[in-house]
Amino acid sequence: MRESSSKGNPAALLGQLASILLDKEAQIRLVLTALIAGGHVLLEDLPGLGKTTLALGLARSLDLPFARLQMTADILPGDILGSNFYDPAQRSFVFRAGPIFHSLLLVDEINRAPPRAQSALMEAMAEGQVSLEGACYPLPHPFFVIATQNPEEFDGVFPLPENQLDRFLLSLSLGYPSREAEMRLLCGEAVAPEQVEPQADANVLLEWQAAARSVFLSPEIRGLLLDLAEHSRRDPALRFGISPRALLALQAAARASAFLAGREFVTPDDLRAVTVAVLAHRLRWRDPGDSQGQLQTLLRRCWGFGV
Known part of the structure; x- marks a missing residue:
């Protein structure tokens, strides 16, 4: 395989993420597979198993603008996409972008949001753009969503419909770590996401995506x-x-x-x-x-x- 750039190595990125989220190399590889394939990931898991840590580590390792969106039962589409507001200085309405306008978006507990808010993500995930009040706003490129989903037996969840599930390239579970990995975690051996250095950037990621398509x-x-x-x-x-x-x-x-x-x-x-x-x-x-x-x-x- 030819080198995609003088900067950036997928193996180094995988190794760095494995030092952040211990004992999860197979799951990390699948998340990177989705990212390089240009798709999105749905993590179906219990709280506290490292989903946010993985998203933060990935954003830091790739030097990507990152936002975390906590879904709740009362969230509105405008809380996700953004909205127009009147600016007296300009005497006109101005668009204020929502958290979806980041290269890496963590949508936490997506199935706690009602269907109307869930559907606000569909156009963005499928077409890389947001349509709002007659205007179209392109999203950053690359654009990658990691969504987490609570088990269906949890209270207060709205199951995702089939057409929304289909927008996710991959779905997987991190699961509990091994005893050995948890011992290393208790001993402080896991690297915090904010402590790592970028292994690549958006331009390198786009080169990797182009190479994968070929x-x-x-x-x-x-x-x-x-x-x-x-x-x-x-x-x-x-x-x-x-x-x-x-x-x-x-x-x-x-x-x-x-x-x-x-x-x-x-x-x-x-x-x-x-x-x-x-x-x-x-x-x-x-x-x-x-x-x-x-x-x-x-x-x-x-x-x-x-x-």
């Missing part, structure tokens, strides 16, 4: 993707199969995974690395009791290997 995808790998889509659409256990947009998301994530591995071509290992995170939140099973097990069965039946 990673070679063979006809055989594309055939595996098409096989999976066809199998999912015939599977009676699914309410509906994989959409073309989900298939494009899987292709983009596989390319970004190969880029992070230092390869110029996608292999089945890249599909193993990203498929569950790309598809698990998009598929709806008629019996949702064991969705992960049913997805693994679908993959083994289609590809001959699980992930």
Whole structure:
């Protein structure tokens, strides 16, 4: 893989984030995969497991403008997007940008916001722009959303509809750390996000994204993707199969995974690395009791290997 810039190394970035969030290299790699693929991430987890720490560390490591948006039951779209206000000095209305106008936005507890506020994010995440009162405002480039979601059994949550879930390239859980990692945490070995130095910047990140889009995808790998889509659409256990947009998301994530591995071509290992995170939140099973097990069965039946 060619070097994207004299400054910036994805491996160094991964290592630095692993020193901030201990024992979570696989999850950090998936978050970086989404970032390099140009997508967004949904973290479905309990409070206190390091989601905010990871977002802060990522923003600091990439020197990106960062904002944290705490979602509540009474939040309004204007609290997210911004609004027009009358400026007496200019004798006209002026747009005041909301927190969404940052390169890295942490949307904390997204499912505590009512549907109207949740939907305010959809255009921004899909098109990189905000439309407000007849005007269109472009968002920073790059633009990356990390949203956290409380478990559905928590009180006061509004489940995300399917079309909003589809805006997230990947969905994953950090989970509890190992005993060894928690011991290191108690001993103060984890690095605080504000203590790290930037490993790259927005320009380098854009170069990485462009390089990932050029990673070679063979006809055989594309055939595996098409096989999976066809199998999912015939599977009676699914309410509906994989959409073309989900298939494009899987292709983009596989390319970004190969880029992070230092390869110029996608292999089945890249599909193993990203498929569950790309598809698990998009598929709806008629019996949702064991969705992960049913997805693994679908993959083994289609590809001959699980992930």
